[in-house]
Amino acid sequence: MLLSEQTATPLPDAPTSEQYLAGAAYRDKAPVVIDNGNSELRAGFASDYDPSSSSSSSSTSLPPLHFPPVVARYKDRKRSANILLVGPYVNMDHESKSKARTPNENGLLVAQDVLENVLDFTFARLGISSGGEEAEGNVEHPVAMTEQLCNPGYCRCLASELLFEAYGVPEVAYGLDSLFAAHANGVGPDGLVISSGQSTTTLVPMVGGRGVLASAKRLNWGGSAAADHLLRLLQLKYPAFPVRLSSQQASTLIETPGLFYAHPGGQDGDYAEHARRLSELKQLQAEGKTIQIPFTVPESRRGKELTDEEKAKREERKRESGRRLQELAQKNRLQKMMEKEEQLRTFAELKEYKNKERNSDWLKRLESAGYPSEEELIKAEKRIQSALKRSRRRDDGAADEGGAEEEAPPTFPLIDVPDHELSEESIKEKRRQRLLKAGYDARMRAKAEKREEKRAAEERRLKDEEERATNLKEWCRARRGEYEETIERIKERKRKRELLADRKSSVAQQRMKSITSLASEGKGGAGGTAGGGESSRGKRKRGAAAAAGGASRGEGGDDDFGADDEDWAIYRDIQGAEDSEDEEEDEQLLVTLEAKLLQYDAAFSRADTLAARLARKRALTRTFLGGTPEGEEDIAAAAAEKRKADRAKRAAQAGVAVTDLADEDDEEGGANGADSLEEKLAKQHQITLNVERARLTEVFFQPSMAGVDQAGLDDIGEMIVRGFEDEELGRRMVGNIFLTGRHTSYSGLPERLRNSLASLMPASWSSSISVRSAKDPRFDAWRGMAKWAREDRKEGWISRAEYDEMGGEYIKEHRFASAGW
Known part of the structure; x- marks a missing residue:
């Protein structure tokens, strides 16, 4: 429409x-x-x-x-x-x-x-x-x-x-x-006249053909208030709508015949039951009416068809971007592994000092390094070891699988020879052998850790099979609990990322504190601890020291942060690489648990999986906002969202900006000609009315839904009729209820008013209640x-x-x- x-x-x-x-x-x-x-x-x-x-x-x-x-x-x-x-x-x-x-x-x-x-x-x-x-x-x-x-x-x-x-x-x-x-x-002589205009709704009883103004009532709800209410609902529903909807457009929507209606109530249930039914996809889809808001295509955004040569160049740029991204990711992983190895050596050196000096001096050394206690040092070491294991497993796993023969242990004869006994060339060779030995030892540790992990995984598998064979019901319950906990962890990380976008949230403020602490450490950090296990107390101490001596870098305490490109590397330090690795593990665990539950738990079906839950939620959301829950446009939108998420994930792993990789992909839909652009803009300028269609007229009976602190039409009408002592007069009045005014032209309103009054009036009056509308309001x-x-x-x-x-x-x-x- x-x-x-x-x-x-x-x-x-x-x-x-x-x-x-x-x-x-x-x-x-x-x-x-x-x-x-x-x-x-x-x-x-x-x-x-x-x-x-x-x-x-x-x-x-x-x-x-x-x-x-x-x-x-x-x-x-x-x-x-x-x-x-x-x-x-x-x-x-x-x-x-x-x-x-x-x-x-x-x-x-x-x-x-x-x-x-x-x-x-x-x-x-x-x-x-x-x-x-x-x-x-x-x-x-x-x-x-x-x-x-x-x-x-x-x-x-x-x-x-x-x-x-x-x-x-x-x-x-x-x-x-x-x-x-x-x-x-021709209404009269006794009746109840209800008129809803632009500003108010009035209820005037008629007795003997004359209006009884002493018993008349007014409801502060009319066409202008309804238009403002609809406008607020649409602004909440479409906060990023391309154009600003006006009150005149909202009034036009309200006056469109057949667009809004009053829920009849009675045997069909109340409005609350109707709203609950709209939470079902099919009901919501049948309720929707799509409205096309007028728009114009700017000349600056009109594109042209790409030639085959331009398409080939674009594909080549995308492939080159992928290769560059893989190289950056590999380089970034190797750099992080070297940093973690250096941090582990630092931890080992700190532990060696424990046996060489007094305990008080050793604790001071720990505190100067940023660790207030030995427990903090051990905790940081375990965290770095765990991250290092994951990195090695990802990089070396493919090489270890396939049953390759064990490499012969190399010899390093010059490592134990003192430097004064060696010539200058031998000293250089000794340094090279030391680096080779460090790499060999790291590979051996990774292989030993992998063998130990395989052994532990086999033990867990056997134990899991034994539990499943012993008590299948309890095993299913435990796996379901683990499945739900994993989903909650994934959702919590997603909520945290969303909160980071809000500068006023506590998560975003904590992130800015981390940025400030990292920036105050200067280039390179102290002891290589900035990337992993440093405590907040140590950060604050060095931050205060850096602030006290900040004048040495610039005038007035300005530390010239950002003058060097390396200063911006702190954003990669707090980018959450470890959280990304944890999320990958949770996703793998989720896939494993789903496969087990689908195989052994009869009560767990495809509809219970996380993908099915998200699909239902997306379908309901898309239907609520506009469009159909499935189809080519939904598949294309889902694919676009997936590509966007993959780009962000790969960019985070490589330590580069998403915009460095997004330009090539965004070109795909940016130059397909004026026709596709016009179709895209047309969809962006569409609104869908579904729950609003009955909600707007329900305000007549529940004014509190729109913030009006008054009783509804049915309650006010009952109060007016019961205010007359003559019962027969009241029966005649409810049998001659007349609706007029341009704001009463909603379909179903007379029937809804009749059903509502029937539930409030005496049972003997139910058959006498009659509501009719004006022929031309x-x-x-x-x-x-x-x-x-x-x-x-x-x-x-x-x-x-x-x-x-x-x-x-x-x-x-x-x-x-x-x-x-």
Whole structure:
């Protein structure tokens, strides 16, 4: 469904002076009927209403003039003149449209000057501006105008003063639009009229054909509040939407027929049950309605088709990027392994000093190295050994598999010979043999560790098989628990990465503290401990020392951090390489556990796996936000997300920025021509309404959902009806409930109101409850007022003499009055 901007109906041509003076409206002094709504003003002569039309919605009964009551000023720079724009003409100038003013605010008249401009335009379009010769400039027709329920006297005084003093009208009458709409639809004599307009919703009981205003109630919920509420819901649902949705677009959505509806309730369950059903994929998919928001394709983003030569070059760049990434990753792994080996040698040297000096001196040495106790030193050593084992297993595992023969142990004859007994060339050879021996010893340790790990893994496998054979049920329970714990660890790492994106989170603040501590150590660190086992206490001490002596590197304590490219290597030190290795182990463990549970646990199926859970969650999320849960576009999106995650993972392992690798892949979808770009932009500018369709109308019955601290329509209606002591009168009123107003045009609203009232009213009244809607909520109020003005010219009309005597706040009571005097 394409969302189009609301366009105002073209106004008819204004009659000429001759046509007006020769017409029956001037000759009979027909009353001017004005339905002064907040969003639309409808005006015409009472004689324009044709009571003999077969339907109230007939075109012969429409008001000749209806337009939004807005006023703006436009400055014509060519003529150096200010032009007043009224109604639909405000849209002619964008700048003027943004500064448009309305006479009413929340249904109350607050700007008399704006109302005067609107009335000038109204009378001019009706042809009244020409006037008669004996009363030039005056409006010689009585004026009937609608106003809000219990309109303040001050607001009525502004309107009366304008009509009597400025326009010289002979008579004025005020009435309530909902009662006039009921009159046009033949509602009465006893009933309950519910009207929901732009600002409020009113409930007015009718007894004997007259509105009982003392029992009337008002709900602070209308079309404008609903549009704002929908706009907030869409902003929460689509926080990164390409364009900003306006209140006018939200109002257009609300007024679109069939888009929103009221959940019927009753036998279908309440709204809460309906919302729970929408958590199912099929129900949510059937509920969705996709709306296309208008957009334009910028010329700068229009691409062109790539030639075969350009595609080949792009593929070559991608392959070259992959090779470069592999080289960087290998180099980075070797560098980290060398750093860990150096740290292990440092730990060994610290341990040797334990037997060579006093315990107090040794503890001071530990503290100066950044370890407050021997336990911290042992813990850091174990952590480095574990990381080193993982690195060796990944690099040397492939070479050890395949049953290769054991290499013969090399000899290093010069290592134990003192330097003073060797020549200069022999000393160089001795250094080379020492490096070779260190590499050989490292390979031997890795192989021994791998043999030990294989032996331990075989023992664990045999023990696991024994437990499974002994007690399968307990084994399945234990493996499921281990499976869920592994999933939680993976989720926790993901949550931590998401929190790092928020600068105000505790995780991000702790990361910045780590960056500060690493930066304060200077280039190279102390003792090679920055990458692994240094305690926070040692970091703080050296950080304070670096801060105290920072003036040696720059003026005013500036340490010139970042001046050297090597300074930025600290970001790789805290990039979480060990967390990445732990995550790989957890993923491998997850695959192993899934395979075992699928093989031996009858209660564990493919639907219980992590991949199936994520697939269901993604499908539900995609359906909620828009689109179908499966299909080519979903597969493409999933593949794009996977490529993005793989690039980030490989870049983290290689210690390079993701942007260094992403450019080549991003080119694939960036130059496929204008058609594909337009399709992509079209999907980005789509919104899907599903849960909002029934939620918006549910506010009528649960106003607290939108932050309105009032009772719902059903509760207010029950309170009004039960306020009348005559039980038979109450039964007649619930049997004649009338809905009017442009904000009541939702499908299912009458049925929902009936079901809700049936649950609140006595059981004997259930069969008597009847709710019906207006035939034309937009124009019925004007038709009812025109019909009343033609029928009754005595009751409710205020003359100029009564205005001079009683004042502008005076109002005469009549059947459709909006207030009492």
